[in-house]
Amino acid sequence: MAKIEDLKEEARKLLREGKIKYVIGYAGASNGWMACPIFIKKPEDVEKLVWDPTCVHNLSRFLVDEKRRKEREKQPDKRPVGVFVKGCDSRAIVVLLQEKFIERNDVYILGISCENGGVVDEHRLAGKLEGKKPKKVEVGNKGQFVVTTADGKAEFPVEELLAERCLECRASFPVISDILSGEKLKRTVEKPFGSVEKMEGMPKEEKWRFWKEQIDKCIRCYACRSVCPMCYCDECVVDSINLAVSADTTAEEKADKVKWIQRSAESSENFIYHFVRAIHLAGRCIDCGECKRSCPLDIPIRFLNKKLEKEAKELFGYDVGFDPAQPSLISSFRDDDPEDFIR
Amino acid sequence: MEKILEKRSLQSWVKKLDSWTIYAPRKDENGRWNYGIVQSDSVGLDFTVTTLPPKPLIFPQREVFLEFLKTAGENQETLEVKEVLPGEKPAVILGVRPCDARAISFLDQVFSGDFVDPYYWARRKKTILVGLACLTPPWENCFCLSAEGSPHSEDGLDILLTDLGDRYFVKTLTESGDRLVNEAKALFKEPRPEDKKKVKAVHAQAEQKIVRAIKGAKKDVAAKLKGMFNSPLWDEESMSCIRCGICTYLCPSCHCFDINDEVDSASPLRGKRVRTWDNCQFPDFTMHSSGHNPRPDKASRLRQRIFHKFQYFVEIYDETMCTGCGRCISLCPVGIDIINVLHKVNDHGS
Secondary structure: OOOOOHHHHHHHHHHHHOOOEEEEEEEOOOOOOEEEEEEEEOOOHHHHOOOOOOOOOOHHHHHHHHHHHHHHHHOOOOOEEEEEEOOHHHHHHHHHHHOOOOOHHHHEEEEEOOOOOOOHHHHHHHHHHHHOOOEEEEEEOOEEEEEEEEEEEEEEEEHHHEEEHOOOOOOOOOOOOOOOEOOOOOOOOOOOOOOHHHHHHOOOHHHHHHHHHHHOOOOOOOOOOOOOOOOOOOOOOOOOOOOOOOOOOOOHHHHHOOOOOOOOOOHHHHHHHHHHHHHHHOOOOOOHHHHHHOOOOOOOHHHHHHHHHHHHHHOOOOOOOOOOOOOOOOHOOOOOOOOOOOO | OOEEEEEEHHHHHHHHOOOOOEEEEOOOOOOOEEEOOOHHHOOOOOHHHHOHHHHHHHHOOOOEEEEEEEEEOOOOOOEEEEEEEOOOEEEEEEEEOOHHHHHHHHHHHOOOOOOOOHHHHHHHHEEEEEEEEEOOOOOOOOHHHHHHHOOOOOOOOOEEEEEOOOOOEEEOHHHHHHHHHOOHHHHHHHHHHHHHHHHHHHHHHHHHOOOOOOOOHHHHHHHHHHHHOOOOOOHHHHHOOOOOOHHOOOOOOOOOOOEEEEEEEEEEEEEEEEEEEOOOOOOOOOOOOOOOOOOOOOOHHHHHHHHHHHHHHHHHHHOOOOOOOHHHHHOOOOOOOHHHHEEEEEEOOO
């Protein structure tokens, strides 16, 4: 079983020796959920780190902030940062490396294997607890989830509480790490795209109705974009001032800038936003599910990305985020490509 | 006036209110509550907290100010501009939490004063707010008491309902509230002395049940903040912020907006001038046309949010622009907790 103690010892040592700038990990939260991200700079604060099935966040996202911070500072501290990753999160780091957004020595990866578990889904947990508030979720000795509430402990089989993406997970342990806790248990997932296939089976009209209703709920808070480690563009097409404006840009140039998308949260604009994002993540999304989890209106955004992950797999035999040396999907082609236009 | 409405008569009351569009909380398949238009037979007040406050029903995320059309004649161009004012049917929002109603009373102040906002007031004057007192905190992050509100606050409301088991204690607070009761006079009874006693008791009990609180008075926080503009605290507290707009867009009192022209056609030039919500957490918030942004990073954006609510607003209106609804705490994807941030402000330098 994954023991965070080994990783804590390593983190403490690295901080003490000044080999890393800080550690991004998980700590207890005060907002009703059990874990939240924490940034640790002092060895004595390492004690605050926790690891349990409520550590849902993909912390690799904060590597994007660290890169920006370094770019802004005149004399940046270039030491690596330590980051706790699950299997899925490690695949995001692989993509960041593959795209040369970060370099391998920018990061010290503290990997944790989910083994036969994963992280819990907030709604599924709430559904099981019928109004009671969870205080703690642990993995029991038989691999089951043990949930503590004010009324005591209750046990649930993992499948009943796991996030949907964990049920379709293809990396139960980190694919890249500097130190790893837990076993490299290979899991067999019978239907890695099962949830998308279910949706593909819907009649066209029903599918349209479903997505229209979902996308209409969007208030464009951009939590899905903001939480995503792959959404690191300097300028996003949806921001009202997009493309670099400098002191030399003339008024005419500014006025002539194409506005691809309006700020209004209306059907057509919301669709453009979500489709643009989905396309930009094709062959890049590693299904950490953070977009879906963060959405305050529960739009199942993950499906859009999962669909394109499936397309990449079926059309090009492309698996995202396993090998940093692999060229990215959209910047590579094969001589034996069946299509003419590419040659 | 004070009345009693049997719970089983709630739907009959709503049925009589056919001159108004009725909004009430509805639960979706994920267990989330949000306001929607309801028919009398599906009205119920057994809800917790709506993810979105009632704010968008009065101050919508998108509002058309005017329509324009430029046509080229032989010798000259003509520009037609048509003002668009909200023209919806009057509305009743049923089941407004006292914190959310208080937030609307803040919006009332913001959209009044030197610049009276006709768009805001066109809707506001036609909207009647029927509140529901919270007898137990609807979720774990309520802190209305320390935000100078209360679970039975009447601010901003036209009617306050208090659940007394099989009946609601109905207190009307404005003429609009009276009117709503008078639409179905026969359904409302005079309260017995024990009803009045019970209301007082449950209100007092409700206050005892609120667990979370900001320590320190608003004046102290505001004064502390004044000297903290350049504090390293903002960097530290914003480390885990992902720069999404949840805390702000779901806040019942946040009201920043942006105005844009949405062009439908270039020739002839036709389009609309629209107001949309803006969000201090977004990278283009206060971006100057030179490309310079005085708030270039997430630390300065978090600081802006805290300063606006607990310093600038206090200076102008003598109120903190926070009613303790807890949405920004419960719904933050990374667990940033405004109460903790304010405690660190209070402890700063001491």
